[in-house]
Amino acid sequence: MGGGEECSPFIFMSRARDWTHPQTHQVHWFDVHGQATISELELLAEIEDIDLDDLLDANLSSREVLFRLNKYSDLIPEAGLKQDKRRRERGPQEPPVCTICSVEGWQCQGRMTRHHFVPKWIMLELNEYERYAPRSVCTIWVCAGAHRFLHVRGDGASKSIVKYLGDEEKKMAHKLISLFREERPRIYALIAGGDKTSYEWQLIHDWRRGSFDVNGVGHKPFPRWKARTNSL
Numbered sequence: 001m002g003g004g005e006e007c008s009p010f011i012f013m014s015r016a017r018d019w020t021h022p023q024t025h026q027v028h029w030f031d032v033h034g035q036a037t038i039s040e041l042e043l044l045a046e047i048e049d050i051d052l053d054d055l056l057d058a059n060l061s062s063r064e065v066l067f068r069l070n071k072y073s074d075l076i077p078e079a080g081l082k083q084d085k086r087r088r089e090r091g092p093q094e095p096p097v098c099t100i101c102s103v104e105g106w107q108c109q110g111r112m113t114r115h116h117f118v119p120k121w122i123m124l125e126l127n128e129y130e131r132y133a134p135r136s137v138c139t140i141w142v143c144a145g146a147h148r149f150l151h152v153r154g155d156g157a158s159k160s161i162v163k164y165l166g167d168e169e170k171k172m173a174h175k176l177i178s179l180f181r182e183e184r185p186r187i188y189a190l191i192a193g194g195d196k197t198s199y200e201w202q203l204i205h206d207w208r209r210g211s212f213d214v215n216g217v218g219h220k221p222f223p224r225w226k227a228r229t230n231s232l
């Protein structure tokens with residue numbers, strides 16, 4: 001954002017609402033009758049210090065984003081101080097590199113975000129989720145633009161993550177999907193037979209082809225008895 005030219009069309013529309021960033025004092029305009037834009041979601045992710053992943057699949061409207069931002073503003077100054085403290089504790093860090101654009105030669109769009117290469121909702125189904133939860137082992141850095149590309153369905157582009165992962169990440173993906181199939185076979189089967197344009201379908205398809213199997217671990221037979229007896 002920034003330039004007044006970008007904001008001005010909204011100012012004359014009655015449905016436009018503004019929100020002022022409590023730290024930067026920058027004013028952001030929202031068209032509250034529409035779907036949340038990527039920059040609005042980025043802003044909310046930054047403010048709430050959460051993953052863009054958790055917002056991209058939630059299908060939020062601009063109005064909902066604004067509501068949450070205002071809720072945050074009400075907590076000021078306490079929340080602002082907390083966030084500053086967290087930043088200080090983290091210390092100076094190397095700026096992350098976008099895993100997608102660096103391979104594709106694309107121009108990055110938006111801030112750097114963490115993408116769970118095995119979606120977080122799948123990881124949450126695992127019995128020992130906490131073991132794999134640290135974001136340093138189960139996420140890759142992607143810019144907000146490339147991140148949305150991964151999550152959008154039905155645009156005809158391959159959502160295969162294989163070529164963007166290093167060996168350690170591939171091993172992790174292989175393990176997590178093996179566990180998911182073992183522990184939650186019915187959900188696994190639903191995805192495997194489901195929407196072919198989804199990130200999840202592509203991930204499982206790649207797993208079946210052994211694309212993540214760096215160590216040649218292979219696949220166990222499908223646990224049919226579990227699929228019959230397990231509830232979803």
Ligand SMILES: [Zn+2]
Nearest residue numbers: 098101108143
């Ligand atoms: Zn990028």
Ligand SMILES: [Zn+2]
Nearest residue numbers: 053114115116
């Ligand atoms: Zn993601």
